Amino acid sequence: MRIIHAADLHIDSQLSGLSSALADHADADLISGATRSAFRGLIDWAITEQPDALVLAGDIFDGSWKHTGTRRVFVEGMRDLADAGIPVVMASGNHDAASVLMAEVIYPPSMHVLSVESAETLRLDDAGLSFHGQGYATPAIEHSLAAHYPLPDPGLVNIGVLHANVGGSSGHDNYSPCTADDLRSLDYSYVALGHVHARRSFLDGQRTFAAYPGNLQGRSVRETGPKGALLVDLADPRAPHVQFQPLDVLRWEVIEVDATDPARPMSSADDVLAAIAADHQQLRAHSGSLPLIVRTRITADPRLLGALRASEELTELVRDVVAGSTLEKVTLHRAPHEESDAPVVDAALRAELERAIDDLAPGEASALLTEVRTRTQALLRDSGVDLSSSTALSALIAEAGQELLDELSAGDTP
Ligand SMILES: [Mn+2]
Numbered sequence: 301m302r303i304i305h306a307a308d309l310h311i312d313s314q315l316s317g318l319s320s321a322l323a324d325h326a327d328a329d330l331i332s333g334a335t336r337s338a339f340r341g342l343i344d345w346a347i348t349e350q351p352d353a354l355v356l357a358g359d360i361f362d363g364s365w366k367h368t369g370t371r372r373v374f375v376e377g378m379r380d381l382a383d384a385g386i387p388v389v390m391a392s393g394n395h396d397a398a399s400v401l402m403a404e405v406i407y408p409p410s411m412h413v414l415s416v417e418s419a420e421t422l423r424l425d426d427a428g429l430s431f432h433g434q435g436y437a438t439p440a441i442e443h444s445l446a447a448h449y450p451l452p453d454p455g456l457v458n459i460g461v462l463h464a465n466v467g468g469s470s471g472h473d474n475y476s477p478c479t480a481d482d483l484r485s486l487d488y489s490y491v492a493l494g495h496v497h498a499r500r501s502f503l504d505g506q507r508t509f510a511a512y513p514g515n516l517q518g519r520s521v522r523e524t525g526p527k528g529a530l531l532v533d534l535a536d537p538r539a540p541h542v543q544f545q546p547l548d549v550l551r552w553e554v555i556e557v558d559a560t561d562p563a564r565p566m567s568s569a570d571d572v573l574a575a576i577a578a579d580h581q582q583l584r585a586h587s588g589s590l591p592l593i594v595r596t597r598i599t600a601d602p603r604l605l606g607a608l609r610a611s612e613e614l615t616e617l618v619r620d621v622v623a624g625s626t627l628e629k630v631t632l633h634r635a636p637h638e639e640s641d642a643p644v645v646d647a648a649l650r651a652e653l654e655r656a657i658d659d660l661a662p663g664e665a666s667a668l669l670t671e672v673r674t675r676t677q678a679l680l681r682d683s684g685v686d687l688s689s690s691t692a693l694s695a696l697i698a699e700a701g702q703e704l705l706d707e708l709s710a711g712d713t714p
Contacts, residue, residue, distance in 0.1 A: 301428060301457060301537075302351045304342075306529035307494025308515035310395065311339050312370045313362035316520040317628055318593070327591050327626065330550060335362075336373055337549040338517035342529055343377040345545060347384045349531060352427035354386055357494030357513075358393025358435065358463030375406075382408035387424055392416060392435035393463035393494055394475050414461060419448045423456065432488070433461030436475075444478040452487050457537045460491035466510070469496050470648060471522075471655065483510045489537040497523055501542060508542050518552040521595045521628055522655065526551065550591040555579045555622070559600040560635040569608055569617070572598055577621040584624065592625040599633045608632055631702060653705055 313335055330337070346354050361370065381388055391414040392399060398416060407413070414420050416437035423430045430453035434445045445462060452458040464476035466483065472495055480502045483491045491502075491510035499514035513530045515523060528547035532540050557575045559566035566572050576596050583592060596618055600608060608614055609632060619627045 301534045302349070303353045303355055303429070303459065303490075303492070303532050303534065304346050304349060304351045304529055305355045305357065305492040305511070305513055305532055306342055306516055307357035307463070307492070307513050308359040308393070308497055309335065309339050309342070309356065310359055310362040310515060310517075310519065311335050311374060313519060315518075315593075318626075327550065330591060331593075331626075334549050335517045335519065336370075338527070338547050339373065339377060341547045341549065342516060343380055345529070345547060346381060346386055350384070351386060351531070352429060353424060353431075354381060354388045355431070355459065355461055355492045356388065356390035357461050357492045358391050359395040359494055359515075360390060360392070361396040361399050363395060363399070378411050379408055382410045386410070387427075388412065389414065389422060389431045389433075389461060390435075391433045391461045391463060391494075394436055394439045394441070394473060397436035397439045397441075419445065419450055421450055421453065423453065425456075428456055430456040430458050431461055432458065432486075436463060440473070441476045442474075443476070444482065445476045446478045446482055446486065446491075449486055457534050458488040459534075460486055460488045460510070462491055463494040465495055466493060466502070466512075471651070472496050480510070489534055490532055490540045492532075499527075499544065507538065508540050511542055513544075517548045517550075521552055521554060521593075524552045524554055548590070550593060551587055552628075553583050553587075553592055553594050555583065555594055555596045557596065557598050558635070559598065559604055566600075567604065569604075569611060569614070572600070572604075572608065573617055573621050576618060580622045580625065593628050594622055594625050595628045596622070596630050597633065598630065599635050601635050605632055605634055629698075633702070633705075650705065653701070656701075 315331055315334055318331065360374070378388060388411040390412070412422050412431075414422065414431070414433040414435050416435040419432060419434045421430060421432050432449050434448070444464070446460070446464060449460055449462075460483070462476070462483075464478055465472050465474045466478055467480055468474060468477060475495065483502065484504055488509070490508070493510055493512045496512045497515040498512065500512045501508045502510040511530060514527055516527055516529065518524060518527045526544070526546040526548060528545045531543045531545055533543070534540050555576055557566075557572055557579065558564075559572055559575075564575065566575060580594065583594070598608065611617070615627070615630050618630050
């Protein structure tokens with residue numbers, strides 16, 4: 301008895317943080333179709349594996365926008381699974397709550413969408429499986445859905461389907477909040493989770509009782525490493541065996557180079573480039589032929605940092621040493637001072653700030669641009685600061701945000 305568990309497919313959502321220059325990139329089609337291709341990969345893999353069911357734990361779609369292509373691709377996948385005799389059990393999440401796409405699709409009868417009204421039980425008697433779950437009626441569910449999930453069905457293998465933030469994971473909206481203990485006390489064999497985009501298993505001793513598969517395809521530099529789905533073997537219902545299958549069609553990675561690391565001293569831009577080249581080689585060795593999108597994050601002392609900042613061609617030089625992969629961005633960071641190396645900003649806050657800066661740069665820049673332009677026209681006329689495009693403004697915002705982070709992190713007292 302086996303199921304495949306996937307979540308957070310966000311079909312047809314676009315990868316973020318890639319500049320418009322990528323439009324002529326060799327992999328442009330691959331990049332724009334990545335979430336869709338990964339979905340197709342999931343369907344093909346399921347047909348090969350022949351599980352007793354495919355479980356989709358929410359955020360299958362990115363939103364309720366009307367995009368006939370998305371619907372067609374999804375329905376084709378569902379029909380192919382139906383032809384292969386594989387039932388699908390799915391629940392909506394915050395992104396596809398009461399989605400137009402969900403409502404208007406005519407599903408094959410082997411596909412089951414769990415109710416958004418109340419917790420529902422769906423029995424696949426032939427397979428000996430009982431699924432319990434509830435989807436999102438509205439995008440923001442602030443109470444715990446799991447609190448109302450039913451008792452396990454005696455004599456069947458019980459599986460929960462839940463889109464929720466377990467344990468208050470930061471960086472994800474705190475929807476349908478619950479604890480790992482809440483899930484364990486449901487007394488199911490396995491709870492198929494969705495919402496948090498990083499893969500994670502919840503263990504009771506050696507026993508996995510719940511897991512997030514993570515999203516199917518990384519979509520930004522915050523979603524790094526292999527992405528895919530889980531094959532859950534329930535031959536022993538008290539000890540599910542969970543195996544990860546990568547299904548991403550391209551992969552995000554961050555190359556971190558610390559020029560102040562005593563184990564790897566670097567004193568020049570050339571040293572830094574050599575270190576990036578070596579780390580990139582390592583990454584390539586682990587990812588086979590899969591296309592990579594990389595950010596390089598360079599930490600250095602003020603002297604070397606100054607030299608790197610002064611180099612107008614740094615980005616191009618880095619692009620050359622990571623040839624074969626797509627360079628998303630190069631970020632520069634000042635190393636903490638030795639005298640006062642306790643950062644002013646702790647790691648969690650730093651991550652929040654970095655996320656805010658990343659999010660602001662591409663999306664919200666144009667509204668901000670209009671505002672800034674009107675208010676600073678006279679002031680900036682002779683400053684050489686270019687606010688004529690949202691790309692230029694985005695770069696400025698990212699740079700300013702980075703400077704702010706460096707100042708806060710360095711623990712520097714004037
Ligand atoms: Mn979600």
